[in-house]
Amino acid sequence: MKTYLLLLLLITLFQCNPFETDNSKEKNNLLSQILVLVALEDLNEEFSGGETTVFDTTSQAFQRSAQNMTDVDRLVTFARGHATFNVVWLSPGNSANPGLGPTFNANSCNACHSLDGRGKPSSGITQSSLLFRMSIPGKDGVTGGPLAVPDFGDQFNPGAISGVFNEGTISVSYSEESGKYSDGESYTLRRPSYTVNLNSSIGSQPSNLLISPRIAQQNYGLGLLEAISEETILMNADPTDKNGDGISGKANYAYDPTDQTLKLGRFGWKANQPNVNSQNQGAFLGDIGITSPVLRSENCPGSQSSGNCGLSVNTGKGVNIPEVTKASMDGLNLYMKTIAVPGRRNWKNETVLRGKQLMTTLGCTGCHISKIFTGNISEIPEISSQVIRPYTDLLLHDMGEDLSDNRPDFLADGKEWRTPPLWGVGLIKTVNGHDNLLHDGRARGFSEAILWHGGEAESAKIKFKALSKQDRDALVTFLESL
């Protein structure tokens, strides 16, 4: 704790600004000295998730319960939540776990978030862990969110139970584009393009259809991110870029169906979900076709409401009894909130430390904020008052035309994306066997992900391209250590 006091003292000293305002050189010197001190003071940096951190480098690294959670009752609830996460839902008419559909993307949580990890786009028309949000221009009258596509809803569902139409096919193809670093080394990036064929048996495909590809994200540390106080997050917001650093940081406000209000968005690629509970219930209905305590109506938009759509209602239990119970939902929520963040590897390695320094000098940490404190969550003390290193500000940033999906989502425009947390990303390869990054999985590895950055991150990307190969590798080595 002492180290933080020292830090606080230095920052306070700096903010008091006892120097002449025109003496900017000296000010910068002091700033670098403080930064050095901050770096020295970054003790316990390997504990990315504070005291929840688990050091595990196996394929199960994303499924551990928080290290500091020893309460047997919560551990049992965690195990129950994990079981719910793994349930494979079957078509109505089956004995065990009926309720899948009527339309769906997958039949279990684990199908896309394999081992609580990250999905990747697959070639051809089967897109198991890449989903597509769809809408038409305009805003939903109730939620203020995107306006659903008539007869299809706001999410593309390629799967359907027997007797129900699936919503069609979306296939992806890539074109390779080459570029060069300043030192002459060349690279190629793959740019995705999507071919959408909505099922004409359901309805017609609107000419002004908007789609947003979204890859399934890792599930650890979500409780910690939810435990960050709203004030802390908003402190980093600078929507009009008052400080002129080229970085805005805009809060999204998303609809919470539990109390029908707009709240600060924290989760989802566009910060389009306010909390874990809302995210989970939304995913149950949108991805698997499972009704839940808050979202009790099956997903049967427009013309789909006729025919077998209603079959998916949990037969024998009554229309208004959700397919996933409140008890299961509570278990799943606790599970999602208390999965341990994986600890770092090689954090003292010289190359890693050089990469860490570059994160700052390139300006990456302007959005990928390295250190944040969580607030108090009385029902889960394990995630309260933690010093965490998520490498995100949870805010929206303009990422440029190349990454734009041209589809608004609450306050986010097409070019704006939430800064994704970087903790644990070095283990995706171990857990999920791939290194596909960004919202649609187009980047093959960290370098490509950086090279796709634009908009507010354009200058950081240009600086990255100008680095020596050794330094570029060092930055990647640092990211691998997260």
Next chain:
Amino acid sequence: MSIKSYFLPLFLLLAFGCDRLGFNDKKDDQNIELAVLALLASQPTKQDMVNTYASIALANYEDSVAAANSLKTAIETFVGPSGSDITNPSQANMDAAKKAWLDARPTYLQTEVFRFAKGPIDEKLDSRKPDAGIETLINAWPLDELFVDCVITNTTNSNLTEAYLLTANTATDIASCTSFTSADKNITVGWHAIEYLLWGQDSSTSTAGNRTLADFSGGTGTAAEKRRTFMRITAKLLVDHLTLVKNKWDPTKTGNTATAFKSDISGSLTNIFTGLAAFTKSEWGSQRLNMITSDDQEDEHSCFSDNTKADFYYDAQGFINIYSGSYKKSDGTTLTGAGLKILAGSLDGTMTTNMNTTRDSFCLNVSGSSMSVDSTNCSENTIKGKYDQLISSGTASSQMTILRSVQKAIITLATNVQTMAKNNSISFTAPTSIR
């Protein structure tokens, strides 16, 4: 521990006689005496423990193969062996086949404790289905009943072969049954496929599945004929698959892994503890108990036969077997040796209590061809009714309270296993959802 301390139990044993200590079987007497003599010579070692684990595994899988063979025989008596199809089978033989299924389950369930330990049951052993773990061909659950029905409806009897059922297993596009997208639940082989064929869907809490004899009665070209063929083949495949696992544990067989297992003590200890914790925490203690919160009446491991209580009972017995180093074989004799207990130290008391709780909370009261409800012979703190009745009794019922405490005991056992590994400096990989 000095050598002296071993004289006391020996003295007691001699003084009171084996019978008074509860060992009536002559063979047992000899085993115990041998064990005591062995104890005198030296304390049981980790090597002894690894050897015992392997011996119990072999004996247990041998029993399971034999029981599956009896099931296969009963099914062939019911529907006729290959080439001698019986178009009008009898109710008595159908009941006998169901009984054979129920009788065959206990030995298999006790082997479940060997899962996740990088042992034979976790391998891919059937060359005809090279991508499938052998366990998924033996005990996959739950299965998509509609898929099985669809395959039976859409295929022809001559198409139904071993190769076909293996191909159909987890297929999404066979026999025009294309709308079934939960591929991993499209199960056509193993215990639960046979269970579904014998019992049919169970949507009632008062009885098990309600398949009638009519579903098996009918001549050429009927669904009944295909159902008979389907079941005959699946029963044979079950024996084949269990034999593949058993042979891996048999040191006299070519290609066995038992010999290597016994020679690599350190590696095997890691696998034993890692596997045991994984099975206990992730499978037995959570996935199988999902219904505690799902409130789904038939969300139970053996939902068609209503035999789920036995699943829990014998899973616990499997844990007790390797912990205590003692396995009661189907022929009534008991195999004894060094169990994990020798490494438990001060955890022994709590583990023994938790182990017994996880088993004895399930009052089996087996009678006839299915679990019956018995409120007279079951003690107060046990689960008396059928499992689906327990689920329907609601989350606030006293029976559900018992089940919740069972889950707590199982999860605690998993944590204990982890602590044991740590205390004995055994390299240990925590399973899913254990810290």
